[in-house]
Amino acid sequence: MSLVNYATREITCKIVYYGPGRSGKTTNLHYVYGQVPDERKGRMVSLATQTDRTLFFDFLPLDLGTISGFTTRLQLYTVPGQVYYQATRKLVLQGADGVVFVADSQSRQLQENIESLQDLHANLGEHGMDPRSTPLVLQYNKQDLPRDMIMSVDDLDEALNFRGVPRFTADALHGVGVFETLRGIAELVLKRLASPAEAGRG
Amino acid sequence: MPLDTRLRFETFVVGAANRLAVSAARAVAQSPGATYNPLFIYAASGLGKTHLLSAIGHLARQLQPDLRAEYITTDELVEQLHQAVTRGEVESFRGGFAELDILLLDDVQFLTGRQETQSELLRLFNTLQRSGKQIVLTSDRPPAEIADLDDRLLTRFSGGLLVDMGAPDYETRVAILRRRCGERDVEFAPGVVEEVARLAFANVREMHGAINRLIAFQTLGEGEVTVESIRGLLGDHGNGRAYSLTPKSGQYENFLSGLAVAVAQHIDARRVKLVEATAEWRTQGYRTGALERALQSAETPDPEALLREFGAKVERLRALEQEIVALDPTQRGSVQFRDIEAIEELERVAETLRTSTAPPPPPDPAFLRSEFEVGPSNQLAAHAADTIVEEPGRRYNPLVIHGGAGVGKTHLLHAIGNELVAASGGAMTVACVRASDFVDELIAALQDSAIETWRGRYRRVDALLIDEIEQFAGTERTQEEFFHLFNWLVEAGKQIVLTAGRAPRTLVEMDERLRSRFEGGLVVEIQPPDRLVREKLIARQLAVAGIEPVPDVLRAAAGLEVKTARDILRVAERLAEIAAKSNGRLTSTDVSRVASVRRSTPIHRATPSGDDLFSDREKTVWDWPDLSGRIIEDLR
Numbered sequence: 001m002s003l004v005n006y007a008t009r010e011i012t013c014k015i016v017y018y019g020p021g022r023s024g025k026t027t028n029l030h031y032v033y034g035q036v037p038d039e040r041k042g043r044m045v046s047l048a049t050q051t052d053r054t055l056f057f058d059f060l061p062l063d064l065g066t067i068s069g070f071t072t073r074l075q076l077y078t079v080p081g082q083v084y085y086q087a088t089r090k091l092v093l094q095g096a097d098g099v100v101f102v103a104d105s106q107s108r109q110l111q112e113n114i115e116s117l118q119d120l121h122a123n124l125g126e127h128g129m130d131p132r133s134t135p136l137v138l139q140y141n142k143q144d145l146p147r148d149m150i151m152s153v154d155d156l157d158e159a160l161n162f163r164g165v166p167r168f169t170a171d172a173l174h175g176v177g178v179f180e181t182l183r184g185i186a187e188l189v190l191k192r193l194a195s196p197a198e199a200g201r202g
Numbered sequence: 203m204p205l206d207t208r209l210r211f212e213t214f215v216v217g218a219a220n221r222l223a224v225s226a227a228r229a230v231a232q233s234p235g236a237t238y239n240p241l242f243i244y245a246a247s248g249l250g251k252t253h254l255l256s257a258i259g260h261l262a263r264q265l266q267p268d269l270r271a272e273y274i275t276t277d278e279l280v281e282q283l284h285q286a287v288t289r290g291e292v293e294s295f296r297g298g299f300a301e302l303d304i305l306l307l308d309d310v311q312f313l314t315g316r317q318e319t320q321s322e323l324l325r326l327f328n329t330l331q332r333s334g335k336q337i338v339l340t341s342d343r344p345p346a347e348i349a350d351l352d353d354r355l356l357t358r359f360s361g362g363l364l365v366d367m368g369a370p371d372y373e374t375r376v377a378i379l380r381r382r383c384g385e386r387d388v389e390f391a392p393g394v395v396e397e398v399a400r401l402a403f404a405n406v407r408e409m410h411g412a413i414n415r416l417i418a419f420q421t422l423g424e425g426e427v428t429v430e431s432i433r434g435l436l437g438d439h440g441n442g443r444a445y446s447l448t449p450k451s452g453q454y455e456n457f458l459s460g461l462a463v464a465v466a467q468h469i470d471a472r473r474v475k476l477v478e479a480t481a482e483w484r485t486q487g488y489r490t491g492a493l494e495r496a497l498q499s500a501e502t503p504d505p506e507a508l509l510r511e512f513g514a515k516v517e518r519l520r521a522l523e524q525e526i527v528a529l530d531p532t533q534r535g536s537v538q539f540r541d542i543e544a545i546e547e548l549e550r551v552a553e554t555l556r557t558s559t560a561p562p563p564p565p566d567p568a569f570l571r572s573e574f575e576v577g578p579s580n581q582l583a584a585h586a587a588d589t590i591v592e593e594p595g596r597r598y599n600p601l602v603i604h605g606g607a608g609v610g611k612t613h614l615l616h617a618i619g620n621e622l623v624a625a626s627g628g629a630m631t632v633a634c635v636r637a638s639d640f641v642d643e644l645i646a647a648l649q650d651s652a653i654e655t656w657r658g659r660y661r662r663v664d665a666l667l668i669d670e671i672e673q674f675a676g677t678e679r680t681q682e683e684f685f686h687l688f689n690w691l692v693e694a695g696k697q698i699v700l701t702a703g704r705a706p707r708t709l710v711e712m713d714e715r716l717r718s719r720f721e722g723g724l725v726v727e728i729q730p731p732d733r734l735v736r737e738k739l740i741a742r743q744l745a746v747a748g749i750e751p752v753p754d755v756l757r758a759a760a761g762l763e764v765k766t767a768r769d770i771l772r773v774a775e776r777l778a779e780i781a782a783k784s785n786g787r788l789t790s791t792d793v794s795r796v797a798s799v800r801r802s803t804p805i806h807r808a809t810p811s812g813d814d815l816f817s818d819r820e821k822t823v824w825d826w827p828d829l830s831g832r833i834i835e836d837l838r
Contacts, residue, residue: 011465022344022364026222030368033218035454038372044218058222067462082363106346145347179457187464 011072013189015182016093018120019102020112021081024141027172028102029060029076032182035175036062057092074186081116090123098135098189099124100181102172103160105142105150110159117160135188137166139181144171203273209256215381217374220250220367227254227338231261234269234304234336238363240327244341245367248405251340254367255306258338262304271304276312280319287318296322300329304336310359311341314350327358337362370406375399378406379413388417393429401436412436476505479512488516489541515542522548529555529658555655562633562643562660565619565667574610574617575742577735583726587614590697591621594630594665598724600688600698602671604705605728608766611701612669614728618699619667630664637673641680648679660687665697671720672702675711685716698723731767736760739767743774744788749781751788758793773797 017025033044042061060076077096079089093099101120103113121131140156151159153169161167166184170177211231216224223245229237245251259271274282286295299305305326313320330337341348344366345359370378376399383390398416403409419435420427427435480493496508523539526548533551538544571591576584583605589597601618603611619634635643647656660666666687674681691698702709705727706720731739737760744751751759759777764770776796781788 021360022346022366026366027368030219034369034371037454044221060218064458064461067458067465070465072461072465080363108346175453179453183457183460183464186461190461190464 009070011067011070011190011193012075013073013097013186013193014075014077014095015098015100015185015189016096017076017078017100017102018089018093018116019079019081019139019141020104020109020116021083023081023102023104023109023113023116024139024170024172025078025081025100025102026058027141028100028139028170028178028181029058029078031172031175031178032062032076033060035179040065057088074182076182083115086119089119090126093120093123094127096129096134097192098137098185100137100139100185101160102139102141102170103156105140105156105169106145107149107151110151113160132163133192135185135192136163137168137181137184137188139168139170139172139177141170141172141177143169144174144176203275203278205256205259205271205273206252207260209253210260211257213381213385214250214253214257215370215374215378217370217377219370219374220245223254223365223367226363226365227258228261230336230338231258232265234262235334239331239334240337240339240359240362242339242341242345242359242362242364243367244344244364246369246405247342248407249367249369250406251342251367252308255308255338255340259304259306262336266303269303270301271306272299272302273306273308275308276310276316276319279307279323280312280316283319283322296326296329299326302330302335304338305330307337307339309341310339310345311343311348313355314348317350317352320352320355324352324355324358327355331358372399375406375409379409382410382413383417386417386421388420390416390420391426391428394427394432397429397432398436401432476508479505479509483512483516487540488519489543492542512542515545518545519548522552526552526555528662529655531654531658560659561631562663562666563635563639565616565623565632565634567620569613569616569620571617571621573742574613575731575735575738577732577738579729579732579735580605580610580614583614583728586724586726587618587621587699590618590699591625594622594697595692595695599692600700600720600723602700602702602706602720602723602725603728604702604725606730606766607703608768609728609730610767611728613767615667615669615699615701619665622665622697626664631662632665632667633660633663634667634669636669637671640668640684641673641677644680644683657683657687661690661694663691663696665699666691667699669701670703671700672704672709672711674716675709681713681716685713685719688716688719730765731770733760735767736762736764736770739770740774740777743771744778744781747778747781749778749786749788751777751781755788755790755793758790759796762793762797 017028019025029044033041040063042063045059057080058076058078062074062076064072064074066072077092079085079092099120101117103109103117124131124134138156138161140153142150143153153167157167166188168177168181168184170181172178211224211228214220214224223243226238226241227243230239230241243251243254255273259273262269262271282295283292286292313323327337339359344364345351345356348356351359376396379395379398383395394416395413398409398413401409401412403412416427416432416435419425476493476496480490483490483493490512493508493512519539519542522545526539527534529552538548571587574580574584583603586598586601586603590601603614605611616634619632622630622632644653644656647653674684688698700720702720706712706717706725709717709720712720737756740759741751741756755777759773762770762773764773773796777788777792780792780796784792
């Protein structure tokens with residue numbers, strides 16, 4: 001769970017990258033990891049076991065150092081996007097302070113995007129988190145692909161962003177939009193930490 | 203195709219960028235067909251796809267030696283199919299692949315434009331998957347981006363696990379380079395490997411090429427490679443050619459400074475206090491919507507003022523909760539008591555309860571302690587009353603005053619009540635009620651199912667004064683309720699005063715537990731008024747009428763045989779009337795006239811008549827005009 005510890009002046013929050021398979025969640029994390037100065041890098045952990053599929057996710061701890069007097073740590077997770085890792089997704093989502101929904105901009109992936117978004121809402125609900133107040137941003141990834149293969153931002157907005165949350169276009173493979181997205185969700189989470197009731201709608 | 207024996211998991215350097223792919227590959231090798239099927243690995247050229255495929259084959263064979271694993275590139279598959287078709291041996295081609303346990307197919311992006319191979323592969327896919335055989339595919343791009351790919355193949359490629367590998371991070375690059383040096387048994391000067399890792403290479407293969415050149419340079423005796431000489435030796439790479447996968451400078455720093463703004467904005471020190479207080483109130487169960495809205499507003503609120511205001515409202519909530527629960531215990535635990543926005547509503551509820559549960563009747567202000575004349579017959583009771591007024595609930599609790607009818611019990615009871623109210627400056631709630639009314643109220647409450655309200659009403663009093671307690675006789679429920687009320691009040695230090703027509707121990711119709719409690723306080727008796735009391739009463743009553751009687755008259759009046767204070771007052775009234783007719787003068791004769799009349803009163807009281815003539819006070823009671831009338835009355 002998120003934590004603002006005023007005594008020790010520490011902020012810790014957990015951000016989960018959610019989305020359909022192959023939409024670019026891990027790519028986001030890898031790019032972030034590649035940008036972080038060595039001394040700030042935690043160990044990036046990816047877990048996979050053959051029998052216990054529930055443990056299959058990426059984990060990237062980011063120690064951002066002291067920001068405005070607070071020692072700030074972000075814990076970035078990805079969930080496995082494939083449909084049948086439902087249990088894992090639910091587990092990873094537990095205690096999340098913010099969610100980045102990475103959508104695949106390709107027209108043929110629209111249905112997967114929608115199903116994954118519904119899955120996200122269902123899982124949040126099962127954790128007793130209100131999907132409307134949980135900080136969420138959308139990332140429309142793969143915007144670098146040819147125009148005729150992908151949906152326009154407006155179309156994606158209409159299909160996915162019915163709550164009007166902040167959304168970012170991205171080409172995660174080349175780092176376009178990756179940090180913008182991370183900053184977007186981090187700000188929402190911080191906002192919510194500061195005032196628990198209303199944030200997340202902004 | 204035979205597997206390259208060097209390409210094993212042991213020789214694959216795992217970093218953040220490929221950890222997922224390697225984990226998945228291992229899982230597949232350890233239990234083919236059971237975990238991720240198909241496993242689709244994609245990565246840019248030179249990042250280790252072929253290495254992973256080969257490693258899977260080796261590990262699977264190592265674990266199950268009789269396992270049939272086949273590595274084949276897509277180009278080769280196309281070629282084999284062509285040959286089979288040419289020779290008319292398509293069936294044997296199919297049969298050969300259908301018997302595999304693991305198919306390792308490299309570079310499937312080359313399926314583009316190979317419709318024949320695609321449909322053959324689709325057939326093979328179905329065969330292998332039906333029998334639970336493992337398929338592992340690699341590509342330089344995700345399936346969806348492979349041009350011209352049959353939709354049915356696309357869904358099958360994407361149906362298992364898709365995993366990609368990125369360019370290795372710096373540490374991984376160093377590890378890869380060190381391993382390569384280890385394999386070649388070459389040792390570079392400190393810093394060389396790290397410097398090479400910092401250089402821009404499109405992929406690992408190119409980096410391998412670079413380190414191979416440096417190894418060759420050093421082992422061929424051209425001198426030791428130094429950090430400074432690397433750039434010269436590596437040509438293009440050393441000149442800082444753009445490298446798409448090395449960090450773009452500044453992105454992280456920009457992110458950080460942006461975040462700093464956010465932290466400062468949302469979590470600045472002035473708000474810290476507010477947030478902490480909000481959390482504290484929330485743990486106590488209070489709704490903190492007001493504070494949260496303040497935090498949400500664009501302007502930094504003044505935390506001190508906000509918290510003061512909130513604290514005051516919480517105080518009011520607590521007071522309301524206490525009051526409302528006392529009046530109506532069914533409201534206990536209502537969530538509204540934790541919501542400052544419900545204050546107005548709660549004020550209304552409290553107001554309604556207050557009016558609907560008016561306090562029990564107060565003492566009658568007409569009975570004054572100063573008008574209770576004290577003599578030997580009642581001085582003990584008067585003293586006890588005064589003590590109680592000084593220290594209510596502390597000295598004698600309960601105080602039970604008993605005595606015959608009309609001796610002044612009710613007067614003293616109400617007087618105690620009035621004194622208590624006066625002594626507390628009006629702060630005390632004193633209930634002074636006749637026992638019969640108490641019973642009636644309880645019955646009414648039972649009828650209205652408002653017993654809790656009734657209890658609450660009485661439990662709020664600071665002193666309970668009940669007149670004629672013997673009227674509880676035969677009322678089991680009342681005695682039961684009174685018993686609990688009694689205990690509750692005594693325990694809370696509230697004063698109880700009771701009057702009874704008889705000594706408590708003789709009230710056999712009362713519960714033993716009540717009687718014993720009555721005896722446990724102070725029991726005092728008021729006897730019929732003695733002469734001193736009688737004299738004081740008459741004197742005072744006449745003084746009220748503006749008459750100053752001569753001592754003889756007063757003595758004579760006090761000497762009349764009257765048993766109750768009530769009768770004495772009646773005598774005094776009568777004397778005052780006579781005096782009013784004779785210019786304020788009274789004689790002993792007047793007293794004897796009154797005395798004779800006084801004896802008649804019980805008759806009038808005993809036989810109330812329906813005839814107006816007899817109920818007319820002027821004509822029937824007092825004013826007998828002549829002697830004969832008196833004689834007749836005496837005879838009667």
